[in-house]
Amino acid sequence: MEEKEFLHVHEEVIAKVQEKMPEEERLYQLSEFYKVFGDITRVKILFVLLQGEVCVYDIACLLDMTQSAISHQLRILKQMQLVTYRREGKTMFYSLADDHIENILRLGMEHICE
Amino acid sequence: MEEKEFLHVHEEVIAKVQEKMPEEERLYQLSEFYKVFGDITRVKILFVLLQGEVCVYDIACLLDMTQSAISHQLRILKQMQLVTYRREGKTMFYSLADDHIENILRLGMEHICE
DNA sequence: CCACAATATGAATATCTGTTCATATGAAGT
DNA sequence: ACTTCATATGAACAGATATTCATATTGTGG
Numbered sequence: 001m002e003e004k005e006f007l008h009v010h011e012e013v014i015a016k017v018q019e020k021m022p023e024e025e026r027l028y029q030l031s032e033f034y035k036v037f038g039d040i041t042r043v044k045i046l047f048v049l050l051q052g053e054v055c056v057y058d059i060a061c062l063l064d065m066t067q068s069a070i071s072h073q074l075r076i077l078k079q080m081q082l083v084t085y086r087r088e089g090k091t092m093f094y095s096l097a098d099d100h101i102e103n104i105l106r107l108g109m110e111h112i113c114e
Numbered sequence: 115m116e117e118k119e120f121l122h123v124h125e126e127v128i129a130k131v132q133e134k135m136p137e138e139e140r141l142y143q144l145s146e147f148y149k150v151f152g153d154i155t156r157v158k159i160l161f162v163l164l165q166g167e168v169c170v171y172d173i174a175c176l177l178d179m180t181q182s183a184i185s186h187q188l189r190i191l192k193q194m195q196l197v198t199y200r201r202e203g204k205t206m207f208y209s210l211a212d213d214h215i216e217n218i219l220r221l222g223m224e225h226i227c228e
Numbered sequence: 229c230c231a232c233a234a235t236a237t238g239a240a241t242a243t244c245t246g247t248t249c250a251t252a253t254g255a256a257g258t
Numbered sequence: 259a260c261t262t263c264a265t266a267t268g269a270a271c272a273g274a275t276a277t278t279c280a281t282a283t284t285g286t287g288g
Contacts, residue, residue, distance in 0.1 A: 009172055013172055014175065017162050021161060021176075026226065027158055027161065028154050033222055034148050035152030035153075036152075038146075038148045040141055044141055048131050048135070050134070051127070051130050051134060052127070058123055058127055061123055061128065104222070105144070107221060108147055109140070110214070111214045112144055114214075
């Protein structure tokens, strides 16, 4: 038998990781944030809004989906503060909340296209 | 009544969006890609691997989860090519596939912390 | 080749998620 | 006020997802 200590758990690694690991709450928020991008309908909506503000019905037409389905998804995007809205009469115009979102979509696309 | 044509669908917007919209397949891949980041366990694993290569059991210890659960999630990360592995005897050491992943995690964290 | 150690896998289950359908809200014109 | 248009919302159902438990695979030392 060699002088290897087969400790099963590598203490140094454990310690190093524990030191640098973000808090549970932050990690949870991060996963919740990315979860929003993890649905094709929401991704499509975000790409639509890259072109500027668009009303609910137009989004529904573009995605060939019911107004209700879109509205539900917009609620999620709103809650996560990825989109904002503006009222004009009966019509609601949605747009991206900030340009972080564009960066995130681009970065993801880059990874896909390698 | 004003000279507004209330067409309900805004043709110019529709046309503009349709022109610039990525293909369905790409959008699907993108959402599938982000879906991986949309689970706290996988996010935790990725943050662990930011510190370098770590074996399965150590990950399980760090996250206080069963080896089986971790192994299942590693399979998904493997399939999506977010991690690679190296065998050393009975032990498998996992590590991040490339540095894109670190960028994506950082970008997400930035957005959370605003 | 046998026993054990490290990891992987399959089936089952409980929970979560997205769409649909019906209905509600809210604004504008008559 | 009433009707219509644009959007929002609630309940329900179907499909997806993560963990658990039991078991299989693969490598190592004796």
